[in-house]
Amino acid sequence: MRRYVLLLVCAAFILGSGACTVYTNNTTKGTVLSDGSVYLGFDLVSRKRGDSWTLIGEEHGYFSSLRFQVEDRPLNLDRMVVEFGDGEQWTAPAKGNFEPGAWSDEMKLPAPKTIHKVTYYGKSSGKKGGMAKVSLYGRR
Numbered sequence: 250m251r252r253y254v255l256l257l258v259c260a261a262f263i264l265g266s267g268a269c270t271v272y273t274n275n276t277t278k279g280t281v282l283s284d285g286s287v288y289l290g291f292d293l294v295s296r297k298r299g300d301s302w303t304l305i306g307e308e309h310g311y312f313s314s315l316r317f318q319v320e321d322r323p324l325n326l327d328r329m330v331v332e333f334g335d336g337e338q339w340t341a342p343a344k345g346n347f348e349p350g351a352w353s354d355e356m357k358l359p360a361p362k363t364i365h366k367v368t369y370y371g372k373s374s375g376k377k378g379g380m381a382k383v384s385l386y387g388r389r
Contacts, residue, residue, distance in 0.1 A: 287389065291303065333364060364387065
């Protein structure tokens with residue numbers, strides 16, 4: 250009996266470890282890319298509908314527009330809320346389904362402002378246990 254339980258535990262570990270993903274990112278927040286956009290960080294959105302957020306920080310300066318790229322899993326986004334450095338909030342026009350590799354349209358902010366954080370309301374889809382990686386970029 251013990252042998253059977255040990256075998257089940259080992260099998261569960263081996264099968265479960267394939268669903269684990271470790272994310273490393275060599276790009277630092279504030280890095281300016283060749284197209285002039287600034288990398289502002291990433292967040293992982295799970296299969297459970299809820300909210301996930303990326304903390305930006307006012308030290309990265311003022312931005313006039315945002316866009317994001319979805320990686321790894323499809324993303325079903327209900328809405329995206331931007332909280333500016335002054336505490337004001339703005340709901341971005343970013344609702345929809347995004348496939349891995351897809352970019353959102355560029356979203357013009359109401360005015361150039363510093364950004365405190367961006368909150369994504371939605372869930373990833375696709376394989377069980379997978380998360381969609383959302384990388385955020387801004388333009389000055």
